[in-house]
Amino acid sequence: MAVFDRTPTSASAASSKNSPPSDLDVIVIGSGVGGLVTATQLAAKGARVLVLERYVIPGGSSGFFDRQGYRFDVGASMIFGFGEHGTTNLLTRALNAVDVQLETIPDPVQIHYHLPDGLELKVHQDYEKFLQELIDRFPHEQVGIRRFYDECWAVFNCLNAMELLSLEEPRYLMRVFFQHPFACLGLVKYLPQNVGDIARRHIQDPTLLKFIDIDCYIWSVVPADRTPMINAGMVFSDRHYGGINYPKGGVGQIAQKLVEGLEKHGGRIQYKARVSKILQENGRAVGVQLASGEVIRAQHIVSNATRWDTFEKLIPAEQMPASERNWQRRYQKSPSFLSVHLGVKADAVPAGTECHHILLEDWNRMEDPEGTIFVSIPTLLDPDLAPPGYHIIHTFTPSWIEDWQNLTPSEYQARKEHAVDRLVDRLETIFPNLSIGLDYQEVGTPRTHRRFLGRDDGTYGPVPAKKLLGLLGMPFNRTAVPGLYCVGDSTFPGQGLNAVAFSGFACAHRISVDLGL
16 A cells, blocks of 8 residues: 655646745735635735745645555545525635636536445435435425425525625625625524524424435534534536536646636745644734744735644643634534545446445444445546546545544554555445445545645534534634634535635735725
8 A cells, every 4th residue: 555645746736935034914824725715815816925835835725645657535525615696605705816717527426425234325416406316315395395495495595695705804795785685684593503403494304404414414524413504505507507616737726826816916835835833923913933943024914724733732821812712612623534545446436336435334333433434436527537448436434533543654654555445345235346446445544634635634624512602603714813713614614625725815905905905
């Protein structure tokens, strides 16, 4: 099995920039999609922006790595936000803002579920086709199904009626309210609500409610009772409105194109620049110190790191503001993932297979480590990602870092190999010839995610520690430290590429107002 270091083979990806100037408006720590959207939006408005990235390519969880003719996505490949209409197509809008384009490939089925007791369901982009498949399996819930998804559309239509910017900017809020009063009131209604409560108003069948649980869990990492309705309204509707669209060349192209646009508009990115400290003077964030000792100053600092990394490492934990301590009582780290990247012979993937799958054999194990298996086969959409005659299968499942600690190198390697064997054995219920078709495999554990993505414990992101009032507890971009902002999945509205793009638009808007742009 290959060593999992994710070092790109292309020389251009590893290029680094020259020393940056000191008269910066904004430093962005990390080049995840949230950080890059913040940076590009500000650069497009004329701000002097520098992005500091610890690795040798941009993207973070949305990055890529090349191996033996395969181009693997680091994270998930089920991408929202590339629609052509409305205002929720945030990835399209982010790229357009800096005059770059990215070809995408539509996926007619968001996901194919393989669930307990033989329950097989496909979430088609065609909304009526999806509803009919659900109604065919649960005919006694026909009215409830339509009423529940109608409420999801009500949320989405409110969001899709307005420009999505900073909820911390009073003039924006006033303008949006006067332009779209009913949409705003609709969002206020749903803001404190969770999906499970609304689903149970309309649906009684326990298996159908479990399906809604897992339909939330695959992106929120919590069941419906703890998933905010605002987020679900976006996901459950946009998969039919804008659809799922895969970037030609892989998910890593999103970050690559954003960097191209950033530089086109005068912004800069510096690779192999690990920030070790956020510098403060008189309680205000004024710059950063790199691991090399170099100090770089700016008027505003944006952290695209998790809030745990930001307020326990980049800022000493003993200086953590009270608001952050309160946040940590409401939210906890989700598990990381065990990721297995496979190259397989094409005949290991049966004809007619969809790109994305979820496998769960026991409802009671949905949230357990290695309970739910996520599968992506991006070469069904973009064959150029693999050598001719081969496919990529990226499979991943929740895993806690504690299960991978305190191991010798040989124990660590053996545990990875046993984990691959377990996953492949389970996946052969979907792909019967998988084991005999293997050509290449590489494994990433929570330790890998922590090392290469710089995320505390390799976590996927924050999840509610208990049932909360929808999104009311999720912080916005400004922090209790003047001059310091957060962006990404630790801020409103949470996880997912389109969600962190929303966070980036909001953060850039708030900073641009502060800068007078």
